Amino acid sequence: MNSYEKFALIYEDFMQDAPYDQWLKWLLRQFPNLASMQIADVGCGTGTLTRQLASHSPNVFGVEPSDYMLGVAAERALEERRKVQWFCQDARFLRLPQPVDLLVSTCDALNYLLTGNDVKCALSNFWRSLKPGGAVAFDVIGAGRLEHLKNGLSYDFRENEAILFETRVEPEDKIFYELHAFIETENGLYERFEETHQQQYYRASDITAWLEQTGFEVWYLQGDFGETSLEGSNRMVFSARKPLDSAG
Incomplete structure (x- = not known):
């Protein structure tokens, strides 16, 4: 997976x-x-x-x-x-x-x-x-959200998972999201995965x-x-x- x-x-x-x-x-x-x-x-x-x-x-x-x-x-x-x-x-x-x-x-x-x-x-x-x-x-x-995304950091937690978003806006209004997620596995440990998303304003x-x-x-x-x-x-x-x- x-x-x-x-x-x-x-x-x-x-x-x-x-x-x-x-x-x-x-x-x-x-x-x-x-x-x-x-x-x-x-x-x-x-x-x-x-x-x-x-x-x-x-x-x-x-x-x-x-x-x-x-x-x-x-x-x-x-x-x-x-x-x-x-x-x-x-x-x-x-x-x-x-x-x-x-x-x-x-x-x-x-x-x-x-x-x-x-x-x-x-x-x-x-x-x-x-x-x-x-x-x-x-x-x-x-435009309000674009401003919020500049050097932004947000996170959320659930019972068995957590996610951290780092966002930045580069020249020409290119938006990048760095996703860090942690999911609890069957043995109680947390597996980490990362992903980058890009959007354009x-x-x-x-x-x-x-x-x-x-x-x-x-x-x-x-x-x-x-x-x-x-x-x-x-x-x-x-x-x-x-x-x-x-x-x-």
Whole structure:
């Protein structure tokens, strides 16, 4: 079992503060016909939001580039008896079996795409994956969180595991996370593994321009679902529509 596979097993424990519930409430409020919609969750991780969406809609796709994360997601869905179709795909090469009404990508999944061209490629794939009149909704790292990540240190503990994050922001807003995790083994000793993650910060103006260049109509842009300003936000929340008269 490699380090990324181990991280997949404890990922949900350390994502308990992620805004999955907030995202679900927002989606239910903005899309009251969610139960009749075909939905794709791109960059779904271990599928927490995906499974929540599947409790409201019988037609949900979960898309994740890590097969380890996807394996955990599928296992959790089976345990909870949630019907989800899973796909191991990168957003830059997204190909769904059929167009959807709603595509979501949450918890700064797009920040793992390290160039503007990568993001533009993903947005083009989102466009092609949506039905005319469909919508995309996603969040990216906000300026407030970027500031917090500069030379940051955080940690969390559970009954039989611990994790330490060291973060830094390098020139051109490149974000690095040094992960140190300790997991208790069957003999009571702790096994240590380490991993490095990289993300890229993007400005709201750039993402808005890329959405519009793709053909989307941006209708929602708020900091933390409207709770903060964009300038001080942890997450910038976007939603955009594909016009009804669109082709492709």
